Amino acid sequence: MGDKTTVYARPLARLIEQLQRLPGVGPKTAQRLALHILKRPEAEVEALAQALIEAKKQVGLCSVCFHLSAEPVCEICRNPNRDNTTLCVIADSRDLIALEKTREFKGKYHVLGGVISPIEGIGPEQLTIQALVRRVSQHKPQEVILAISPSVEGETTTLYVGQLLKPFTKVTRIAFGLPVGGDLEYADEVTLARALEGRRELDY
Amino acid sequence: MGDKTTVYARPLARLIEQLQRLPGVGPKTAQRLALHILKRPEAEVEALAQALIEAKKQVGLCSVCFHLSAEPVCEICRNPNRDNTTLCVIADSRDLIALEKTREFKGKYHVLGGVISPIEGIGPEQLTIQALVRRVSQHKPQEVILAISPSVEGETTTLYVGQLLKPFTKVTRIAFGLPVGGDLEYADEVTLARALEGRRELDY
Numbered sequence: 025m026g027d028k029t030t031v032y033a034r035p036l037a038r039l040i041e042q043l044q045r046l047p048g049v050g051p052k053t054a055q056r057l058a059l060h061i062l063k064r065p066e067a068e069v070e071a072l073a074q075a076l077i078e079a080k081k082q083v084g085l086c087s088v089c090f091h092l093s094a095e096p097v098c099e100i101c102r103n104p105n106r107d108n109t110t111l112c113v114i115a116d117s118r119d120l121i122a123l124e125k126t127r128e129f130k131g132k133y134h135v136l137g138g139v140i141s142p143i144e145g146i147g148p149e150q151l152t153i154q155a156l157v158r159r160v161s162q163h164k165p166q167e168v169i170l171a172i173s174p175s176v177e178g179e180t181t182t183l184y185v186g187q188l189l190k191p192f193t194k195v196t197r198i199a200f201g202l203p204v205g206g207d208l209e210y211a212d213e214v215t216l217a218r219a220l221e222g223r224r225e226l227d228y
Numbered sequence: 229m230g231d232k233t234t235v236y237a238r239p240l241a242r243l244i245e246q247l248q249r250l251p252g253v254g255p256k257t258a259q260r261l262a263l264h265i266l267k268r269p270e271a272e273v274e275a276l277a278q279a280l281i282e283a284k285k286q287v288g289l290c291s292v293c294f295h296l297s298a299e300p301v302c303e304i305c306r307n308p309n310r311d312n313t314t315l316c317v318i319a320d321s322r323d324l325i326a327l328e329k330t331r332e333f334k335g336k337y338h339v340l341g342g343v344i345s346p347i348e349g350i351g352p353e354q355l356t357i358q359a360l361v362r363r364v365s366q367h368k369p370q371e372v373i374l375a376i377s378p379s380v381e382g383e384t385t386t387l388y389v390g391q392l393l394k395p396f397t398k399v400t401r402i403a404f405g406l407p408v409g410g411d412l413e414y415a416d417e418v419t420l421a422r423a424l425e426g427r428r429e430l431d432y
Contacts, residue, residue: 073277
């Protein structure tokens with residue numbers, strides 16, 4: 025009686041099922057979203073569906089910095105007004121976006137694609153560390169800023185990348201303005217800006 | 229520098245914009261969802277996009293009870309095992325889904341499509357009340373249960389519909405097992421089941 029095929033029309037059940045695959049979306053939220061979607065004009069629903077497909081099809085990784093990009097080289101890397109002498113290394117595109125919002129950093133970025141995590145089977149070779157070392161050794165920026173969240177894995181990654189880059193340039197890390205154990209992505213912009221300002225040279 | 233066109237690749241910015249139109253999805257959630265989607269396999273993203281379009285295209289309203297349905301007449305109305313002598317009137321398809329989950333009700337439904345709300349300009353003629361009166365006067369169910377959330381507008385609607393239907397049949401309402409001012413959709417299944425059990429005949 026109360027089984028799902030009876031309660032929900034099948035295409036609706038399928039939509040709810042699909043929405044539930046999204047992070048943080050449980051059954052109730054999926055149902056609420058689906059019923060909302062059914063009430064919207066068809067053009068609006070198609071715009072969302074198309075945005076999904078186009079984003080997935082068109083957005084890849086920048087071949088220079090590995091940020092998300094719809095072009096082979098991203099807009100930040102192509103921007104002639106950005107300072108080539110400072111390179112900021114982050115774990116994830118989300119961290120790049122968070123830093124950009126502070127408007128404090130005018131240099132370029134390098135996205136590692138994660139942090140070293142033996143538990144999750146992520147070693148240096150799964151990240152873009154080799155490309156980073158090549159980039160730094162070839163273009164010799166005056167400074168590389170390591171802006172990696174201070175978790176255990178983040179600290180390991182900072183240490184590892186720092187030691188690889190020190191032969192080529194000055195390596196700094198952002199200050200612990202953010203709470204240790206916190207996630208860079210969720211820090212507010214002022215805290216992040218302060219963390220950038222207060223960066224210090226690696227002393228180990 | 230930190231403007232959106234630089235930070236997000238354009239198709240990504242468009243996706244975030246589209247996701248933000250969903251209820252309860254703010255800028256941070258939209259970004260998190262979008263970046264998650266970019267990491268998923270293309271087939272999975274296409275499945276979601278297709279589910280959106282198909283649900284919107286295929287799901288309409290049942291011509292008998294006005295529940296969401298992919299067929300002209302919904303599965304509940306077509307189900308020969310459902311009791312034709314009891315009719316439950318609800319404001320919204322969400323309420324029908326919530327009641328179905330209790331597995332307490334074996335009768336049929338009628339979805340009003342909202343509640344009478346002069347402030348929002350919703351009068352009886354915007355709802356399926358006329359169709360309900362026709363349905364009840366023709367098919368004469370033994371009982372009509374009014375299961376409308378006890379808000380001010382819900383009470384008005386219960387009163388209005390109850391008076392229209394009383395000439396034709398016994399009219400009851402679900403018990404106030406749910407907290408007054410609360411929303412039927414969000415009540416737990418036990419509370420809803422109790423509210424169904426404790427229903428009483430309209431006494432005004």
